[in-house]
Every structure is written in structure tokens, then in C-alpha cells.
Amino acid sequence: MEHGKETLNHQRSFEVVRESMHSVISMNKTEVGDSVLNEFLEGYCSLSFENRRKLLLTLAKEYDLNRAQVRELIKQYLGLQPPGSEAQSGGVADEGFLSTFYRIERNLRHSLKPVYETLFERLNTHPEGLKFLTIIRADILSILTEGNIASLRALDSYLKEKLTTWLSPAALELHQITWDDPASLLEKIVFYEAVHPISNLIDLKRRLGVGRRCFGYFHSAIPREPLIFIEVALLKNIAETIQEVLWDNPPIAESEATCALFYSISSTQPGLAGINLGKFLIKRVITLVKIDMPHISVFATLSPIPGxxxxxxxxxxxxxxxxxxxxxxxxxxxxxxxxxxxxxxxxxxxxxxxxxxxxxxxxxxxxxxxxxxxxxxxxxxxxxxxxxxxxxxxxxxxxxxxxxxxxxxxxxxxxxxxxxxxxxxxxxxxxxxxxxxxxxxxxxxxxxxxxxxxxxxxxxxxxxxxxxxxxxxxxxxxxxxxxxxxxxxxxxxx
Amino acid sequence: MEHGKETLNHQRSFEVVRESMHSVISMNKTEVGDSVLNEFLEGYCSLSFENRRKLLLTLAKEYDLNRAQVRELIKQYLGLQPPGSEAQSGGVADEGFLSTFYRIERNLRHSLKPVYETLFERLNTHPEGLKFLTIIRADILSILTEGNIASLRALDSYLKEKLTTWLSPAALELHQITWDDPASLLEKIVFYEAVHPISNLIDLKRRLGVGRRCFGYFHSAIPREPLIFIEVALLKNIAETIQEVLWDNPPIAESEATCALFYSISSTQPGLAGINLGKFLIKRVITLVKIDMPHISVFATLSPIPGxxxxxxxxxxxxxxxxxxxxxxxxxxxxxxxxxxxxxxxxxxxxxxxxxxxxxxxxxxxxxxxxxxxxxxxxxxxxxxxxxxxxxxxxxxxxxxxxxxxxxxxxxxxxxxxxxxxxxxxxxxxxxxxxxxxxxxxxxxxxxxxxxxxxxxxxxxxxxxxxxxxxxxxxxxxxxxxxxxxxxxxxxxx
Structure with missing residues (x-):
């Protein structure tokens, strides 16, 4: 009895969230205020994993393309002569024809964008939308580990493309993380350190102290939390063991260092899997260290060999x-x-x-x-x-x-x-x-x-x-x- | 003679920049380092307006679509049965077929993206790329005021779409500009103030002082320069004249204010014309002021009527x-x-x-x-x-x-x-x-x-x-x- 009621409640909350997802997608541009988006965000987060799965499959299958429209536009498109003779002629009439051609080409391009792009784009305008999209993607990835579903795979690859654009290095801010940063941020570093776990406060303080650097990439829509961070030790020589980096005392004077050793790099968002932010982070850190400390000429890592x-x-x-x-x-x-x-x-x-x-x-x-x-x-x-x-x-x-x-x-x-x-x-x-x-x-x-x-x-x-x-x-x-x-x-x- | 030589130099520098633009677009992903991008950035900026015009037309006409490929993919696409029966059946074989369908659909979608998207995307990975793209767009807009060119108009609408995505509110940071900000930033406020020009330092200081607020939207790739900023006066009543806002002394105590008056909003980047950042800025400022000062209940503007x-x-x-x-x-x-x-x-x-x-x-x-x-x-x-x-x-x-x-x-x-x-x-x-x-x-x-x-x-x-x-x-x-x-x-x- 109780169980049946619970199932009913689950069913009901699924329908509510599905409805609010539909609103976000189908409302016209100016109607979509933060309240509609909030409703969907909160609704989604309250769903059970099973219901999230159902919702994401609905999104992948029922909100992809209007394929009748695509076929209609293809027909129009194939009926037009593509430009190419533009350079030779170029009268006013030609420009008029070309405008039509480009318009239909753009319409075809737009019609091939899945309807769920609207959901992603609109969520991205919400202050917490980007963070939320990484949660959705993490869910998608864990559904896909259970077995391949072509429509959901297609949705994932589309969402990954969008996230890659939104997380272009231009949108990311490099910040040196120090002992002066808020505890709420440092706590994240401890939590997300994936390579060499941080055992206590002294360990953390050492990694941020003399002879050490820690840099993170931040995005303004995911505040107080780096998307990826790297830990650096300033040394005389390329270290051979992690013990000497993490534990041996004392660090050398920074002015004597000739080597910047990257000994840990950790991503924090499972929903950003496959998006290589580390590459840009390393390049920017190298540039920064070279400017700050010209006496450093060697940039090396001390890396695990996980496989x-x-x-x-x-x-x-x-x-x-x-x-x-x-x-x-x-x-x-x-x-x-x-x-x-x-x-x-x-x-x-x-x-x-x-x-x-x-x-x-x-x-x-x-x-x-x-x-x-x-x-x-x-x-x-x-x-x-x-x-x-x-x-x-x-x-x-x-x-x-x-x-x-x-x-x-x-x-x-x-x-x-x-x-x-x-x-x-x-x-x-x-x-x-x-x-x-x-x-x-x-x-x-x-x-x-x-x-x-x-x-x-x-x-x-x-x-x-x-x-x-x-x-x-x-x-x-x-x-x-x-x-x-x-x-x-x-x-x-x- | 001298004139001929100059023309020749112009021609040569055009060819060099055109070549470097081609490199940025056609190199494979990992080859495109900052040096190649830098070369193009610097080259473009050194061009005369006439040469920029020539280059942008080349970009619009010679780097749009591979239309033979589009037609080939359309043929493949039309030959496939679209999904829809997926829900009913759904065996492993079906998933295999669907994967093929989604792949070809994605390929068609990608083939309809103009080749110049690659240039935009790659520039956007460069630390100064976004700023540079706004410069390019400003040039395009001023070329288009001379007369309509369909291909360039199509390029502009594409670039505008990309910029809109990259400048989504999620990527923008709201910062309150105060007298403690660097002079180099405050100088920009003076320079860009478009509604009520700032006449001197006292004027500026007043606009950032007691009873006043100034908020800007910043993007990490365009540092020390707001994309748009808004000036706010905290008042007892909605002001009727700009004189009382700008000049009448002294401002009231902030705790007595009941009205936040937006008396100036200025965009700074001509290359972002048509991208409405102000809407989000106003909404976020209202939210912020309501939290900070619950005694303020009226949000009004004192606006010009320019037309x-x-x-x-x-x-x-x-x-x-x-x-x-x-x-x-x-x-x-x-x-x-x-x-x-x-x-x-x-x-x-x-x-x-x-x-x-x-x-x-x-x-x-x-x-x-x-x-x-x-x-x-x-x-x-x-x-x-x-x-x-x-x-x-x-x-x-x-x-x-x-x-x-x-x-x-x-x-x-x-x-x-x-x-x-x-x-x-x-x-x-x-x-x-x-x-x-x-x-x-x-x-x-x-x-x-x-x-x-x-x-x-x-x-x-x-x-x-x-x-x-x-x-x-x-x-x-x-x-x-x-x-x-x-x-x-x-x-x-x-």
C-alpha cells in the first residue's frame, strides 16, 4: 500500500518536472524568466535517478529534430543554385537572390539543431545553469555506462559540444589558490585532489606555501570552485619520488629553483569528462611562471602511471x-x-x-x-x-x-x-x-x-x-x- | 613612384595576413598554437581598412561551406529512414542503425557550419581572441553600412550568434565599480559613458560615492574593461530631472532611500551591437540591490528619449x-x-x-x-x-x-x-x-x-x-x- 503510494508520488513528480521542462523549451524567448528555470532546476534535482533517466530519454527522443521541417527545407535548398558566380556578376538583383539563398541555408542549419539545444541555451542564461548542465551530463554519462542508447549518446555528444564552447579558455579565469583564500574554497581542493590525497591541514598549507604553487581554472557561473587545478613544486632538480615533494623538509628558497614540477592535476566536475581543460591550464601556468620566475627553465611533471x-x-x-x-x-x-x-x-x-x-x-x-x-x-x-x-x-x-x-x-x-x-x-x-x-x-x-x-x-x-x-x-x-x-x-x- | 611602392606594400601585407588566416583555419587542431593566432591577430590589426574589407569578404565568400559535401550528405541522409519506431522495437540491431542515423545527421549538421566558424572558435581560445572578435565585428558592421553584401551579412549573423553564446550571462561577472578600482578601469568609465558625459574627477567620484552605485558586466577575456555598465542613484523619490541626480547636493543617507534610479547605461563595444546584455545586467542589479537594501522598493530609470x-x-x-x-x-x-x-x-x-x-x-x-x-x-x-x-x-x-x-x-x-x-x-x-x-x-x-x-x-x-x-x-x-x-x-x- 505504502509502496504503491510512493510509486504514485514518483510518477507525479516526474510528470511535474517533465511539464516544467516542456515550458522551458516551448515558451517564447521573453517569457522564460528565472522562475520557470528555477522550477525546472529544483524539480530535476529532486527526482530519483530512475526518473532522471526517464526524463533524459524523453528529452533525447521527443525533443530532438523536427525532421519533417528538415526535409521541407532540404527540398527548398536543393531547388536553389548555390552562389559562386557572385564574384563575377554582383548586381543588386544578385544580392537579393543571394540573401534568399543564405537565409534558406541558415534556416536549414537551424532546423538541424536539436530542439533540446533550446533547453541547454536557456539553462546557460541562469546563474546556476552551467553548474546544473554539468550535473545533467554526469547523469547522462552514468546512464550510458549501463548500456548504449543511440539517442542519448547523440544528446550527450551535442551537450558536450555546447559545454566545450561555453568553457573555452577565454571564459575561464586563472587564479592562484593560496592560504588566504576562503576556507570554503580550500575545502574543495582537499575534497577534489585526485592524485595525492591531502591528509590534513598541515599538508594543505604546505602545498600552498613557500616553494609551492596551486593554480585553478574558474568560471564565473561556477563560483568558489575550480573546474580543474594543478599543484606545482619549485625545485632544484626534477624530483624522482613523490615523497620528497609531499613530505621532505624544508623547501628550498624559491630564488634557487630551476624547475617547476607539476605533481598533481585534478578535474572536479564529472560532467565535464572528455573536455580537456588541463591542456590550456598547463600552458597558461608555464607562461605565468616563466614571467614571474625567469630563473626557472625546466617544466616537468611527476606523474602516476595508472594503467x-x-x-x-x-x-x-x-x-x-x-x-x-x-x-x-x-x-x-x-x-x-x-x-x-x-x-x-x-x-x-x-x-x-x-x-x-x-x-x-x-x-x-x-x-x-x-x-x-x-x-x-x-x-x-x-x-x-x-x-x-x-x-x-x-x-x-x-x-x-x-x-x-x-x-x-x-x-x-x-x-x-x-x-x-x-x-x-x-x-x-x-x-x-x-x-x-x-x-x-x-x-x-x-x-x-x-x-x-x-x-x-x-x-x-x-x-x-x-x-x-x-x-x-x-x-x-x-x-x-x-x-x-x-x-x-x-x-x-x- | 612612392605611391606605387606603397600600394605594393599594402598588397604584400594583405597577402601575408590572408595566408596566416588560412593557416589558422586549415591547420589541424593541435598545430594551432598561440603563435599562429598571434600572427593573425597582429597582422589583421596592422591592415588598412580597405584591406580589412578585402580580407573579410574573402573570409565570407571563400570560407563558407563546402556545398558539394553538403549535397552528398543530404543524399545519404535522405536515404535513411528517420527514427520514431525506436520506442516500440529497440533491439541491439536497432541501436546500431540508430547510431548510424544520428552520426549522419550530425555530419550533415556540421557540414552546414561555415568553415569560418573554425576561425572564430580558434580565436576564442586565444587570451585576447574575444576582444579581437569584437573588433572584427565592428569592422564588418561598418562595412555593411556602406551597402548590403549578402555573404558578409550572413557571416555577420553567424558571428553574432557565436558572440551571443560566448557572452551568455553565465560567462559574465557582475562587479561593483568603486573609487577603489584601478584608475585604468575608471578611465574607461569616463571614456565610455554615453548618456551623461562625465566632466571631471569630482563628477566621477560623486557617481561612485555615497548614495550612488555603478555596476559593470565583465568577461574574463576582456579584462579591466566592462562590456556594459549602469549607474544608479539611491533616492527618496523617482527623480524628475537629471540635474538633481548629477549635481544637486548632498545625497541623502542611504538608509532613507526607497528608490533605486538607473540614470545611465552604456555599452562599450561597438562590435557587440544587437546583443542585449543590458537586460540581464538590470535584472541582476535589481536582485542585488533588493538583497542589500530591503528598504528600496522602487526600481526606476531616468531615461533620454533620443528619437x-x-x-x-x-x-x-x-x-x-x-x-x-x-x-x-x-x-x-x-x-x-x-x-x-x-x-x-x-x-x-x-x-x-x-x-x-x-x-x-x-x-x-x-x-x-x-x-x-x-x-x-x-x-x-x-x-x-x-x-x-x-x-x-x-x-x-x-x-x-x-x-x-x-x-x-x-x-x-x-x-x-x-x-x-x-x-x-x-x-x-x-x-x-x-x-x-x-x-x-x-x-x-x-x-x-x-x-x-x-x-x-x-x-x-x-x-x-x-x-x-x-x-x-x-x-x-x-x-x-x-x-x-x-x-x-x-x-x-x-
Whole structure:
């Protein structure tokens, strides 16, 4: 009984919000005041996730295009001679005809805009509209993870286009976040820090203090909350471990710094996924630091490698399985199925692993041992010097391979690598035991990477990565995979 | 010889800028760095007006659409069954088909976007791009005043759409301008004040001091310069003359104020013509003032009537001419050509004018006398009490008529009236000798008007004006034209 009533209430509130959405879209321009928009905003936020889903599907399917009108305008459009002879002739009559042509072309263009654009545009005029649109998009993205729905996917790609325009760098304000900022803002920094969690006030204060900088991109319609922020350490050299950046005392005098190290960059709005604000943020921060501190000439990151262990463990698992199959000495005919088999370990790495594993992990091959050593999240291997020295060479080598050679649709497989490479950075160095936190060990066996931004090469590198998938890297990183390099893929590296 | 060389240089610099414009448009996304954009920005600014004209025409004509591609996509699009049965079926195969449909629809939509959109979008990513785009638009508008060019008109309407999106209220920041603001900003206020020029520092300081407010809309890409600003006086009653607002001392205590009077609103960017930022500015200022000072309940303007004299003088001239023609006692047949003839003066107004004009103006009819009195920019009529009292009744009455009844395409003929009415204001009162400055006398014989914004009616009034051309006005103003009202156009007033 109670349950039935609740369902009824849900149904009713859905209808009310649907009605107010319809008003926002269909009212004429001057009628749409803040009160109508407020009603919809508040209504939407009060809906259950299931009802939001229903509403967004309604929006995607019933408020897209008036396709009868599109077809009518296409007919008119195809009936007109396009301009081109304009330059030659150009009398008054021609201008009259051209005006008609451009008008119909514009009408066709407008008719191809989905009706839901009106909703987005009108919400964007509301003081809280932009923030609200990012909430709507976050909802859409989480609906789409449940399964693809073509109409909703189309709506999402349209909304993403609009948000990209509204969040153009011209509309964003760069602000240096300091200890003098309101607590309500600093609290957001603590909350959103996604790379190296901020544990307490002293930690936060240090990140905003001497030898450190924090910059955020703000939009006036999303006040007191950065859309993305970056943390910078001013150092003598490119740091190798996150410990020295976050914890080692004291920071050096800023006048002695020669390196600006970006050690954390965090987006705050799930609804802005896929909109690269970081690229512009990094470029502007580099420009700013260069002006403020001409003695700083190196711009580097100390970055996580979030996908390394996932890739490595799945590679080790599949290859160990193939290796086992090979053991049962197949006939040559069956072996043809094994062309994907590859011992990803070098012979001396394999020997060292077998020699040192002892009781901690068993396995028939080096790869199986490695898999068994690295899988447990207790990370016991980090407590044994013997295992550390046996694991370091293959882990470093395979990490270099993962960063420089493993790709998906021509782009680096690792999301952070792809981010910095598309922004025009190069891979400078990989660092052993650079992040020994739980997260660091889980993601990348504690390895971290320095990307370097050379202001004079940023555009060139970004372009080569974009057009040809070229990943620039230092000799230091390349030498880990030199043998492979010489055989196979020299050509994919520069 | 020198002249030939100069022409050659002009030609060469045009080619260079044209080339850099082409680069900005045709490079792939990641190649377009700030350096390429800078080159174009600087190049464009260095061009002569003639070369800018040539360049913008090139942009409009050679970088609009790839119409062969549009036709190809139209063909593909027409070959597909539009969705609609989606709700009923909805299997995986259908989702696949729908994805294709939406993709082609999106491709068609994108192909209908002019190529020059890329230039606008890319410029907008540059820190100075938005400001630059307003400069380009100002150039386009001044080219179009020379004569209509359909392709350039189409480009202008496209650029205006883009600017409107980028300057949505969500991207604008409201800032109260005070005496503590940088001199470089205050200087802009002095420079751009378009309604009541600021004569000196004391004048400026007063407008920012006790009992006064000044608010501006800022965009982060156009720093230290408001796009539009409004000046407010806090008063006991709605002021009748601009003198008391600008000059009379001292201002009242703010706690005693019950009225916020908007006495000046100025746009600063000619390139943003036609983009109504004032509407949002006024609404936000009203909201802000209501929160800050709950004792203020009246929101009014003291506004110029910039088109009144121009309308009146041309009306008087044409009607005097018609009156003269009538004098020559035409045959009834010929009189039919005079259906437009109307004595815009009442009999007693005409008598008073003839009685009082004396040496200052001659004329066969009241209208001719009035025309001759009002035409000279010496405004000698303002020095004679007799003339003042003879002119006041017809001027006030005709001014009320001008504001409430004279329209163009259903909108108030007067630009300032149209601005406030479309924002949802009503006509409250017209004030005799309210602005005795040269400009005030030239524009409106010194008459000014109070528009009132009633927060609770703003949306309703705006809507009725938009949809039916209804102009709300107080009885005070309506009674000037009551006789006319009763006969003809009662129905166009509410």
C-alpha cells in the first residue's frame, strides 16, 4: 500500500518536472524568466535517478529534430543554385537572390539543431545553469555506462559540444589558490585532489606555501570552485619520488629553483569528462611562471602511471596461460594458434625471478611467478631486498614499453600518458619506488614518470603525436627497450 | 613612384595576413598554437581598412561551406529512414542503425557550419581572441553600412550568434565599480559613458560615492574593461530631472532611500551591437540591490528619449507641407491624395503658438511655427517664458504619443523605449525640462522619461510587449493622449 503510494508520488513528480521542462523549451524567448528555470532546476534535482533517466530519454527522443521541417527545407535548398558566380556578376538583383539563398541555408542549419539545444541555451542564461548542465551530463554519462542508447549518446555528444564552447579558455579565469583564500574554497581542493590525497591541514598549507604553487581554472557561473587545478613544486632538480615533494623538509628558497614540477592535476566536475581543460591550464601556468620566475627553465611533471599494473597483470596472465598450453607439447598444427604467445621476460630476468622467489610465489615460468608475486594487494615483495632487485629490471623495462609502445587507436594506452603527450610533453624518466603509497603500488608497482614540457617544442610534439602517434622520449627511457626497438618498432619512436 | 611602392606594400601585407588566416583555419587542431593566432591577430590589426574589407569578404565568400559535401550528405541522409519506431522495437540491431542515423545527421549538421566558424572558435581560445572578435565585428558592421553584401551579412549573423553564446550571462561577472578600482578601469568609465558625459574627477567620484552605485558586466577575456555598465542613484523619490541626480547636493543617507534610479547605461563595444546584455545586467542589479537594501522598493530609470525630436521635426515638416498644399484649395479629387494629412496640434495648442511666437518664428500654421521654433540648435525658445508655456502642452502630449503609439514593426520607435520595454519595464512619467543640456534639448526638447521596473511584473510585461506590442504605462502618461486613445488605439494600450 505504502509502496504503491510512493510509486504514485514518483510518477507525479516526474510528470511535474517533465511539464516544467516542456515550458522551458516551448515558451517564447521573453517569457522564460528565472522562475520557470528555477522550477525546472529544483524539480530535476529532486527526482530519483530512475526518473532522471526517464526524463533524459524523453528529452533525447521527443525533443530532438523536427525532421519533417528538415526535409521541407532540404527540398527548398536543393531547388536553389548555390552562389559562386557572385564574384563575377554582383548586381543588386544578385544580392537579393543571394540573401534568399543564405537565409534558406541558415534556416536549414537551424532546423538541424536539436530542439533540446533550446533547453541547454536557456539553462546557460541562469546563474546556476552551467553548474546544473554539468550535473545533467554526469547523469547522462552514468546512464550510458549501463548500456548504449543511440539517442542519448547523440544528446550527450551535442551537450558536450555546447559545454566545450561555453568553457573555452577565454571564459575561464586563472587564479592562484593560496592560504588566504576562503576556507570554503580550500575545502574543495582537499575534497577534489585526485592524485595525492591531502591528509590534513598541515599538508594543505604546505602545498600552498613557500616553494609551492596551486593554480585553478574558474568560471564565473561556477563560483568558489575550480573546474580543474594543478599543484606545482619549485625545485632544484626534477624530483624522482613523490615523497620528497609531499613530505621532505624544508623547501628550498624559491630564488634557487630551476624547475617547476607539476605533481598533481585534478578535474572536479564529472560532467565535464572528455573536455580537456588541463591542456590550456598547463600552458597558461608555464607562461605565468616563466614571467614571474625567469630563473626557472625546466617544466616537468611527476606523474602516476595508472594503467601500468592492470595492463601488466593481464598480459602476464594471458601469456602464462599460453605458456602452459605450449608445455603440453602441441602438434605443429595446433601451435599456429599460439602466434600471440610472447615471453615478455628476458632470459636473465626469468632466471633471477626463479632464483629469488623462494616461498613467496610459485609458478612454472618466470611470468607465472611474477604474476603471483604482484597480484596480492599486500605487496609483500616490497619487503624483500632480493625480490626487489629481481623485479626491478623487468618492471622498469616493461613500464618503459607500456609507456612508449602500448597503444590504442594510435594513442598511448595509459590515460595520463595520453593526456600529457597530446598536450605536447615528452617522456623524460621513469623512477623506481617513486610512490610507495597503497595506490602507487596498486597502479604502477610504485613507479612514477616524469614528463617534460619544453615550451619551444610543445606545439611540434603535440602535432606529431596527434598526426602520427609519435611519442618523444629521452634516451634514458628508450634504452630500456632498445633491443625491441632495434627489431620491431624503431620507427614508431623518434 | 612612392605611391606605387606603397600600394605594393599594402598588397604584400594583405597577402601575408590572408595566408596566416588560412593557416589558422586549415591547420589541424593541435598545430594551432598561440603563435599562429598571434600572427593573425597582429597582422589583421596592422591592415588598412580597405584591406580589412578585402580580407573579410574573402573570409565570407571563400570560407563558407563546402556545398558539394553538403549535397552528398543530404543524399545519404535522405536515404535513411528517420527514427520514431525506436520506442516500440529497440533491439541491439536497432541501436546500431540508430547510431548510424544520428552520426549522419550530425555530419550533415556540421557540414552546414561555415568553415569560418573554425576561425572564430580558434580565436576564442586565444587570451585576447574575444576582444579581437569584437573588433572584427565592428569592422564588418561598418562595412555593411556602406551597402548590403549578402555573404558578409550572413557571416555577420553567424558571428553574432557565436558572440551571443560566448557572452551568455553565465560567462559574465557582475562587479561593483568603486573609487577603489584601478584608475585604468575608471578611465574607461569616463571614456565610455554615453548618456551623461562625465566632466571631471569630482563628477566621477560623486557617481561612485555615497548614495550612488555603478555596476559593470565583465568577461574574463576582456579584462579591466566592462562590456556594459549602469549607474544608479539611491533616492527618496523617482527623480524628475537629471540635474538633481548629477549635481544637486548632498545625497541623502542611504538608509532613507526607497528608490533605486538607473540614470545611465552604456555599452562599450561597438562590435557587440544587437546583443542585449543590458537586460540581464538590470535584472541582476535589481536582485542585488533588493538583497542589500530591503528598504528600496522602487526600481526606476531616468531615461533620454533620443528619437523624439527627430520624429517630431520630420512629422512637422511633412505635415506643414501637406497643410500648405491644402491651402491652395485643391479640388476634392486632388484632396484624396492627402489622406495622410493630419494636424498633429490641438486647436488650443495652435492658437497659443500663434499668439506667443512673435518675432522668433513665422509660419502659416501652428505646425510650421512649431517647426521653425524647434529647428534652430540655439534653442532660443527655452529663454522665453511665453514660448515655454505655449510649447509645453503640445511637446508633452506629442512626446507621450511618440513613446506609447509610434511603432516600427510592432516595437516602440524610440530605441531606449524599446530597450526598457522589452526588458519588462513600464512607462511611468514624462518630465518637462528634465535635461537642459545641449544634447537633451536636441534629442527631446529637454523632456526625459521614467521607466519603472516592477520585479513582480517584469516577465509578464516583457512577454506582452514581445508577443503583442503592448506598452504598459501609468495613467499619468496615458492621460496626455486620452482623446486619441478613445478614438483610435485604446486597444493597443493596456
Amino acid at each position: 601500468f599494473m592492470q595492463w601488466l597483470l593481464s598480459k602476464l596472465a594471458s601469456q602464462s596461460k599460453l605458456a602452459k598450453a605450449e608445455d603440453i607439447s602441441l602438434s605443429p598444427a595446433d601451435r599456429s594458434g599460439l602466434t600471440f604467445y610472447e615471453n615478455i621476460l628476458e632470459p636473465e630476468e626469468e632466471r633471477a625471478l626463479i632464483d629469488s622467489s623462494g616461498d613467496l610465489a610459485s609458478g612454472k615460468s618466470g611470468m607465472e611467478i611474477m604474476l603471483n608475486l604482484l597480484t596480492p594487494t599486500t605487496h609483500e615483495w616490497t619487503n624483500s631486498d632480493k625480490l626487489l632487485s629481481a623485479l626491478k629490471p623487468p618492471l622498469m623495462r616493461l613500464c618503459a614499453r607500456y609507456l612508449l609502445q602500448e597503444k590504442k587507436r594510435g594513442k598511448a594506452l595509459d590515460s595520463v600518458a595520453n593526456f600529457h603527450l597530446q598536450n605536447g610533453a615528452m617522456v623524460q624518466r621513469i623512477n623506481w619506488m617513486a610512490d610507495q603509497s597503497e595506490k602507487g603500488l596498486n597502479q604502477s608497482a610504485g613507479i612514477m614518470v616524469n614528463y617534460v614540457y619544453r615550451p619551444e617544442n610543445i606545439e611540434e610534439y603535440a602535432q606529431l603525436y596527434f598526426s602520427k602517434g609519435h611519442i618523444h622520449s629521452s634516451y634514458d627511457v628508450k634504452r630500456y627497450i632498445q633491443p625491441v626497438l632495434e627489431n620491431e618498432s624503431k620507427d614508431s619512436l623518434l | 523624439f525630436m527627430q520624429w517630431l521635426l520630420s512629422k512637422l515638416a511633412s505635415q506643414s507641407k501637406l497643410a500648405k498644399a491644402e491651402d491652395i484649395s485643391l479640388s476634392p479629387a486632388d484632396r484624396s491624395g492627402l489622406t495622410f494629412y493630419e494636424n498633429i496640434l490641438e486647436p488650443e495648442e495652435e492658437r497659443a503658438l500663434i499668439d506667443s511666437s512673435g518675432d522668433l518664428a513665422s509660419g502659416k500654421s501652428g505646425m510650421e511655427i512649431m517647426l521653425n521654433l524647434l529647428t534652430p540648435t540655439t534653442h532660443e525658445w527655452t529663454n522665453s517664458d511665453k514660448l515655454l508655456s505655449a510649447l509645453k502642452p503640445p511637446l508633452m502630449r506629442l512626446c507621450a504619443r511618440y513613446l506609447l503609439q509610434e511603432k516600427k514593426r510592432g516595437k516602440a520607435l524610440d530605441s531606449v523605449a524599446n530597450f526598457h520595454l522589452q526588458n519588462g519595464a513600464m512607462v511611468q512619467r514624462i518630465n518637462w525640462m528634465a535635461d537642459q543640456s545641449e544634447k537633451g534639448l536636441n534629442q527631446s526638447a529637454g523632456i526625459m522619461v521614467n521607466y519603472v521596473y516592477r520585479p513582480e511584473n517584469i516577465e509578464e510585461y516583457a512577454q506582452l510587449y514581445f508577443s503583442k506590442g503592448h506598452i504598459h504605462s501609468s495613467y499619468d502618461v496615458k492621460r496626455y493622449i486620452q482623446p486619441v486613445l478613445e478614438n483610435e488605439s485604446k486597444d493597443s494600450l493596456l
